[in-house]
Amino acid sequence: MLRIEKNVNLIAFNTLSFHSIAANFLSITSEEQLAPALDYCAQQQIGYQVLSGGSNLLMAEEIPGLTLHIQIKGISKLKESDSKLTLRVSAGENWHQLVEYSVNNNWQGIENLALIPGLVGASPVQNIGAYGTELKDVLLKVYAYDTQMKRFREFDNKQCEFAYRDSVFKRAKGRYIITYIDIELSKKTNIEAKYQVLKDYFAAKSIKKISLKDVFEGICLIRSSKLPDPKVTPNAGSFFKNPIITTKHFQELKTKYPNIVGYKVSDRSTKVAAGWLIEHCGWKGYRSKAVGVYPKQALVLINTGGATIDQILNLAKKISHSIDSEFNISLEIEPQLFPNIS
Ligand SMILES: Cc1cc2nc3c(=O)[nH]c(=O)nc-3n(C[C@H](O)[C@H](O)[C@H](O)COP(=O)(O)OP(=O)(O)OC[C@H]3O[C@@H](n4cnc5c(N)ncnc54)[C@H](O)[C@@H]3O)c2cc1C
CATH class of the missing domain: 3.30.465.10 (Uridine Diphospho-n-acetylenolpyruvylglucosamine Reductase; domain 3)
Structure with a gap:
């Protein structure tokens, strides 16, 4: 027997805190429930979508079909x-x-x-x-x-x-x-800090012999200082992927913008820090209606209270347009549309 709930508000199930109503909602606590749940969708001629923590989603106001909330533990x-x-x-x-x-x-x-x-x-x-x-x-x-x-x-x-x-x-x-x-x-015990931000963190704290716990605490501290806590400032993490462009294009941009940040992916391609591009175009801290760009990290778009998917997608469109005009680079949105209608 499937315990399907009707008209469930998913505001607490997505880190952007969008007000979103799922027509049908089912908690999946064991893998045996999947086949009957999908048979139900076929019988009812409805679609389904999979929800976990809701931290990488852009939820529509109405979610048709059956939302499967995966809760299998162990x-x-x-x-x-x-x-x-x-x-x-x-x-x-x-x-x-x-x-x-x-x-x-x-x-x-x-x-x-x-x-x-x-x-x-x-x-x-x-x-x-x-x-x-x-x-x-x-x-x-x-x-x-x-x-x-x-x-x-x-x-x-x-x-x-x-x-x-x-x-x-x-x-x-x-x-x-x-x-x-x-x-x-x-189970290796020798720990190395491979990433520069971490190396700087350990140098500043004069930690020479690094433990796994030091790395864990360092990462938690660095992340908390840069990224908004979704419980306080609703967001979906990085809103755009870091674009990968040709190294030739990157070198041309580097001549014009000496501070542009990029990482070599291969001899031919370079990954550019999308946050730098967005900040350079003046978006950091921007606010319009109920959406904005996080003042400490330009890659994160935030819901300042009662935002909708249309408002955030409009802001994303404006940002993408300005990046394209300035750098001839297309940005790709990282969070997934829910339901995924593309
Ligand atoms: C503050 C913040 C910081 C973040 N930092 C990072 C980061 O550093 N690196 C990073 O990579 N991401 C980051 N993210 C994005 C996000 O946390 C990750 O993508 C995470 O893995 C999404 O997990 P979720 O359970 O919330 O998935 P959801 O948002 O619920 O789902 C994401 C997608 O996966 C699908 N899905 C979910 N569960 C399943 C399943 N069991 N089977 C098949 N498909 C499934 C969904 O249908 C959807 O398309 C961040 C997000 C936030 C809000």
């Missing part, structure tokens, strides 16, 4: 040796709590991904990343329900087709519902 150790271990983590576990649990056990690999909001099941969708680490660096397998073939299947790291904020799951737009993932963590 963490288990699959394999362990002296140097490493494999964890199986269910989709409904909280990502940051998983990082904290790993750090508390001295397991290395995901500490740089501390404080990323959301649930484990969404982490492969955009191959979450921060401070030089991406999920793909530790991921062994993803298990998902294939809604087209109506069966569960597993993906190894290569089959996930991970790229910068991208994967086969994101491109398949809801075809696969992730139920759990396997990750490999290391």
Whole structure:
């Protein structure tokens, strides 16, 4: 028996705090519920969409069809040796709590991904990343329900087709519902701060022998000083992906704008800091109606109270237009439309 709730307000289920009504809402607490839930959609001739922590979504005011809220819990150790271990983590576990649990056990690999909001099941969708680490660096397998073939299947790291904020799951737009993932963590004890901001943080604190806990605390402090807490200032994290342009184009821009920030991706391509482009065009701190650009980080768009998806998309459009005119660079929005109608 499926316990489907009607007309559920999702304001507490999305970090932008958009007022959004789901026509039908079902909490999925075990993978056995998926097939009957999708059969129900077929019988009723309605669509479905998958919701986890709602931290990377732009919710419409009305959400038709069935919203599946993934709440499958559980963490288990699959394999362990002296140097490493494999964890199986269910989709409904909280990502940051998983990082904290790993750090508390001295397991290395995901500490740089501390404080990323959301649930484990969404982490492969955009191959979450921060401070030089991406999920793909530790991921062994993803298990998902294939809604087209109506069966569960597993993906190894290569089959996930991970790229910068991208994967086969994101491109398949809801075809696969992730139920759990396997990750490999290391028990190595020598810790290095690979990212410059972290190196600066440890130098400022005169920390020479770095522990995993130091990295975790450093990341949490750095992130909290730059990014708004969605509970206080509703937001969806980075609103735009960092654009990747040809190195030739980047060098031309560098001549005109010596301070432009970019990172080499390959000999031919460079990833440009979208936050720098937006700040350079004067958007930092901008406000219009109920939306704005976060004053401490131009990459984050915020809901200042009662904003709608149309208002935030309008602001994003204006920002993109000005970046295109100034730098001849197209920006791509990072959060996903919900429901995904594109
Ligand atoms: C303050 C803030 C900071 C952030 N910082 C970062 C960062 O540093 N790096 C980064 O990469 N991201 C960052 N994000 C974005 C976001 O937290 C991540 O993308 C996160 O993985 C989204 O998880 P979620 O559970 O909230 O997913 P949701 O927002 O609920 O869903 C995101 C997408 O994944 C799909 N999805 C969700 N669960 C499943 C599932 N089980 N199976 C299949 N599809 C699914 C949804 O349909 C949707 O398309 C940040 C967001 C905020 C608000």
